[in-house]
Amino acid sequence: MWRRGIRTVVLGVALVVLAGCGSETVESDDTADEATRAGTATAWTRAAPIRINGVRTADGGRSLVVDAEVPDGARDCVRGLRGELHTVEHGTVYVMVTFETRSLDRNAGCTGTQRVEATVKLREPLGSRRVMVNSGAVFTPVGAAPPALRQCGENGCDPTPPRCTSSSYRQAVDATDIPRHTSWEERGCDDTWLVLDLSTRMGPVCGDVGDGCSTSAISQRWFYRAEPSGWRPVTMNGDAGCAGIHKLLPELPERLCATLPRLDRG
Template sequence: MWQRGIRMAVLGAVLVILAGCGSKTVETAEKAPGEEAAWTVAAPIRIDGVRTADGGRSLVVDAEVPDGARDCVRGLRGEVDTVEHGTVYVRVTFETPSLDRESGCTGTQRVAATVKLGEPLSSRRVMVNSLDVYTPAGATAPALRRCGENGCDPTPPRCTSSSYRQAVNDTDIPKHTSWEERGCDDTWLVLDLSTRMGPVCGDTGDGCSSSHVSQRWFYRAETSGWKPVATNGNAGCMGIHKVLPELPTRLCASLPRLDRD
């Protein structure tokens, strides 16, 4: 089986040369005056998304690759490495002279690589270049959903601590944010999120000061977990009902005004 440990190609840095069933790393080499930059085989800088095509018999992988004033990519190729344990392992490669900065390939562009499958994808997952994993579960076809830090099978939305943690992880807020539940049912969740800001303080009395930035988030239950849909720090229901009129009154009637320290 082709080695799965293919590394990301970084502009102006070390690239991976794919040779046979192994790989080796080469450093930037100087070239003689007038000599053209060498083309090397590399992996995309980043995978932007995966979707199905041809009734599920093909995959289209959107990838970020080098770009510049001259040709920077040729031989874009997507193919199946192997299929096992419910996962289709895919590799996407191309040739590029971007190892040499004088090639001018210091920008990026988005390309689409088509991968032919032997049979429809169905419910199987897709791993691209042994890094990014995508799943059709909880996705809107033809797009596949990228698996995040909660894995490919998020905990169903529940009024539990583990489910709240997953909701916080999926919210665009700083890490190490704490939460306080303000209301929850089978469809809606209200959390007050607090993030400590300022210098890192040690023992009490060391003279440092810190503050908290607080937000109140409202979540709706979906198959993939709690989805953040609105934020509002007003007391009661008046403010949030302007944004989410369908939110049950019992979940917002007693909400206090959110203080910001």
């Protein structure tokens, strides 16, 4: 009886120890699950840069280095940055720059930005071909200071030189900080200077005459100087003749301002 009692006690202790081990094992699994959930709470998403700041050549023109702006914060916000050659056709090299980020999660804290560089390997030297990054920004080596490429603007990579033509006047108007749908009247033009009277309709859109709707026009006279990229707005003045404008632009030829009427501002 005494030995049977000992065996009973020992068996009971063993069961308690096993039960304790099983309890510890379950607790360890829960901790691992929590760690896994914490690690995957902020999902990584593939994205494109916020902005492309510049492109330059490297390795004798066989590589492109893309200067890009990406998210940044207290924690790691970017990983897996890569630049890839997509295709080459019609004189343009198409490249893609992507990365993984968790900036789409508000809790990630990726509220700032940082500049990074992605390298793209080319099959052959760039030469005179253009570069388009992510189907958006376009850069060209023509007219640039190597190794940097020149970013193309709204008027393309090869803007039309300033001329005394209607299309050139449109470029001048587009380069002026005025509302869209502004009309113009040429007041004088030569190889260096351009004078335009610009008129912008203000007020509601009117229908037939007599419907009680009235509009007004705001007029401005702008003076432009010719530059390689097109007409650049310099200043504005609505005085008659040359006296007023010569205080601002004494180099303006008198033949372009002598007959200017006083501008009717509407």
